[in-house]
Amino acid sequence: MIYIDLENNPPSQDWIDRADIVTQELVDAVDSVLRNQIIDANQPLWNELKNHLSSLNNDKCWYTESINSGAHCHVDHFRPKKEVIDENGVKTEGYWWLAFDWMNYRFSGPAANVRKRSYFHVNANRALNYADNLNLEDILFLDPIKFRDPEELAFDNEGIVRPKATNKTLRNYKRARYSIIRLNLNSPSLIDKRKDKYRNAVILLMRINKKLDLQSIVFDQAREIEIETDMRQLWLMCSKNSEFSASVKYCLKSSGFDWAKEIVEKAA
The missing domain is CATH 1.10.287 (Helix Hairpins)
Structure with a gap:
């Protein structure tokens, strides 16, 4: 995992405008059933950005740094769009309002994305509604678009990735360990x-x-x-x-x- 400057590399304004229209449809939807139907019907929209996201890291998966065939890579919703599963197995509604937010996309190889699925543990201040502040969330996942997060991983000569922090009680150790497991970094x-x-x-x-x-x-x-x-x-x-x-x-x-x-x- 290395830092990806996603914020300063937006998609075209045309794409953003079209995504905003769909997001407004989600906001106006009366229930989760209708929202999920809207999300499914507009899946091609986020797939349009696969090449753009891939180009930001030379076709490498943002989580593993492996180069995969583009056909096998995914546009991962960092915060899951339909449902969220925490480490206790509790399922809650996903971040549906981020389904077409390009800042929520990560370019992912299959090894990481298949294992990650809908897992997304939040320690505190979980955003549950459209207007909630995501910046207040204390999340377990390391995020490649956060400048300091990739530095929490260490490597050894056997090819194994591990937390840089050695104290298992530290927050940084727990975040690194969670990310290694949930992103399948040691496949x-x-x-x-x-x-x-x-x-x-x-x-x-x-x-x-x-x-x-x-x-x-x-x-x-x-x-x-x-x-x-x-x-x-x-x-x-x-x-x-x-x-x-x-x-x-x-x-x-x-x-x-x-x-x-x-x-x-x-x-x-």
Whole structure:
């Protein structure tokens, strides 16, 4: 998961205008049965934004950073549109008024979206009505459009993602753990791919650092070119266009090498 600047990348005004009309129909509907019928009838509207959302992260799932065939990816409603299931299994009416709100959409691969479904736990201040303030909600899910949320995840050389916080009583630990489970971030296929990326990064880190030590003793122009090539490879792996760049960045930042941290900064 990496930060996605959705707010500054809106869809066309034409799409927004059409979505607003449908939202008003939902507001005017007399009951949930009619609202669900309106939502189902207008599903093609949010699917129109699949390519737009995909382009904001180089076709990568916003939750897992994996690249999937566009046909298999989903426009996920971050806050579920029809029903909400909390961690106690209690079902309540969904955020129907956000069904056609583009700020509620996340581009998701199947591994994450199928597992997420209608789960959305709110610790406090659950918004139940159209006029309720969503910003007051204390939610468990980490959100890729929140600037600080992706930083709550950590990675290891086995490809496993875990909470960065180690104290299990902390709110940040609970949010990260909930997101890892509900978004299926440790599915076997994702673990294998992250493991490969992480280990390749470690190999490059060690190789570069050894050559930098040698350069400090005796400068060699050929070796300098090799260092430049390897550093550029790490920079590409950290790029937001690269699959699983978050795990590579975490690897570099936790290496203890200042030059590795500089690569992460350049890739930002």
